[in-house]
Amino acid sequence: MKDNWGRFWFYAALLIIQIVLSGYVNVGPYIYLCCLPLIVIYLPLYQETSLSMLIAFGCGLLVDILCDGIVGLNAAAAVALAALRKPIFAAFFTKDNIERAVIPTIRETGVFRHVNFIFTSLMVFFLVYICLDSVGMESIQTTVLRLVLSCAANLVLILAIDYFMFNTRR
Amino acid sequence: MTGRPALVRIAINIVVFIALEVLCLVMIAGNSVVQRYKILGAIREAQSSIWQRTSEIGSYFSLKKDNRLLVQENVDLQRQLNEYKALAVKPDSAIVHLPGLYSYMAADIVKSTRGKQHNYMLIDKGSRAGVSEGMGVITANGVVGVIDAVSDNYSYVISFLNTEQSVSARLTKSDHFGLLRWEGVNPHKASLTEISLNCGAAVGDTVATSGHSSIFPADIPIGVISKIKPVSGLYLSLEIDMFQDFSKLRHVYIVANKDRKEIEELEEQGGQR
Numbered sequence: 554m555k556d557n558w559g560r561f562w563f564y565a566a567l568l569i570i571q572i573v574l575s576g577y578v579n580v581g582p583y584i585y586l587c588c589l590p591l592i593v594i595y596l597p598l599y600q601e602t603s604l605s606m607l608i609a610f611g612c613g614l615l616v617d618i619l620c621d622g623i624v625g626l627n628a629a630a631a632v633a634l635a636a637l638r639k640p641i642f643a644a645f646f647t648k649d650n651i652e653r654a655v656i657p658t659i660r661e662t663g664v665f666r667h668v669n670f671i672f673t674s675l676m677v678f679f680l681v682y683i684c685l686d687s688v689g690m691e692s693i694q695t696t697v698l699r700l701v702l703s704c705a706a707n708l709v710l711i712l713a714i715d716y717f718m719f720n721t722r723r
Numbered sequence: 724m725t726g727r728p729a730l731v732r733i734a735i736n737i738v739v740f741i742a743l744e745v746l747c748l749v750m751i752a753g754n755s756v757v758q759r760y761k762i763l764g765a766i767r768e769a770q771s772s773i774w775q776r777t778s779e780i781g782s783y784f785s786l787k788k789d790n791r792l793l794v795q796e797n798v799d800l801q802r803q804l805n806e807y808k809a810l811a812v813k814p815d816s817a818i819v820h821l822p823g824l825y826s827y828m829a830a831d832i833v834k835s836t837r838g839k840q841h842n843y844m845l846i847d848k849g850s851r852a853g854v855s856e857g858m859g860v861i862t863a864n865g866v867v868g869v870i871d872a873v874s875d876n877y878s879y880v881i882s883f884l885n886t887e888q889s890v891s892a893r894l895t896k897s898d899h900f901g902l903l904r905w906e907g908v909n910p911h912k913a914s915l916t917e918i919s920l921n922c923g924a925a926v927g928d929t930v931a932t933s934g935h936s937s938i939f940p941a942d943i944p945i946g947v948i949s950k951i952k953p954v955s956g957l958y959l960s961l962e963i964d965m966f967q968d969f970s971k972l973r974h975v976y977i978v979a980n981k982d983r984k985e986i987e988e989l990e991e992q993g994g995q996r
Binding site: 601602603607608610613623624625626628632633636664685690713 | 731732735738739742743744746747748749750751753754755757758761
């Protein structure tokens with residue numbers, strides 16, 4: 554029960570960070586800072602994929618509405634990530650990791666694998682997001698640049714959040 | 724036992740995923756003009772592609788029916804052509820067309836031989852369809868054969884590619900006529916014999932049926948002259964490149980002379996005298 558409340562506050566904090574990032578932090582047209590992928594990644598692994606997708610859809614929609622963006626854009630990307638979360642996790646982690654790590658954190662899974670996992674997850678999220686956002690209006694080079702820069706920036710952001718939040722909790 | 728719930732789970736996940744993504748796309752299209760334009764454009768493109776494929780598949784499966792309709796149309800056109808020809812007879816022509824003298828019926832080849840000296844074919848129309856022995860079998864490209872035997876639903880046709888078969892043919896330029904016969908070697912070539920030396924035949928001239936028999940109507944194009952050889956100083960033997968490729972033959976027309984019995988009876992009476 555206590556653990557559930559902790560998780561709720563954790564997600565609420567991430568949502569607040571997301572709103573602050575979208576409203577007050579401007580890092581140029583090529584980088585979109587977003588901690589919505591982290592919410593999806595940190596959903597418990599034992600959770601059904603369909604339920605994860607519904608939660609991701611709800612969170613994405615909330616971010617879209619609160620951050621005054623195109624409604625549905627974050628939701629579509631979050632749903633895609635939630636759908637592929639388990640296969641991506643299975644690709645990078647051992648069975649032991651999967652059994653032990655209810656929530657995949659650096660502490661549970663190790664730095665190298667965790668970075669790979671987060672980066673792949675971000676690629677999925679931003680691929681859907683940027684493709685739907687630009688829909689043929691931008692050149693391939695611009696799209697790829699946006700994808701790589703956004704993934705790199707968000708990787709740093711997520712690792713920082715991961716380090717501070719989970720190390721503090723320990 | 725364990726497979727079924729896993730499959731059900733996967734199916735549920737796929738359904739939920741598609742439903743949520745579609746919902747997202749609808750919301751995106753509703754909130755942004757550019758995205759709406761692009762998404763609807765992509766949907767329309769996919770739709771037209773699917774319609775095109777569906778239409779192509781439909782066309783493929785209706786080919787047989789279309790083919791039958793075309794064959795029937797050809798039969799009707801052949802009949803009309805015959806009637807028009809009869810109306811447009813030149814007064815000095817050696818060929819006389821009688822209106823409505825021939826009737827046509829479409830048939831498909833069930834079996835045929837080509838590699839023998841005495842080739843034959845089976846067609847899918849028999850006595851029930853009104854076919855009888857002695858009727859001709861043609862295509863738009865020439866003479867195919869003569870019906871030799873008939874069962875209820877099939878007919879046995881002696882192919883023109885039979886060394887014992889001959890057809891009365893004429894040069895379309897000069898109206899000289901002779902006997903066209905397959906030599907038994909090349910299925911694309913036949914020879915027209917008993918053509919008089921002064922006929923003025925030249926390589927490339929067209930040969931057609933003469934109409935001097937009760938089996939085949941006149942003016943069915945058969946082929947073109949490819950070689951001219953004098954025979955014994957009196958006649959010419961012409962090598963003909965036939966229009967009809969017997970290896971590609973699938974559909975034919977059975978042609979029936981309505982007055983054939985009457986003509987044959989008359990011939991018999993004449994022969995007795």
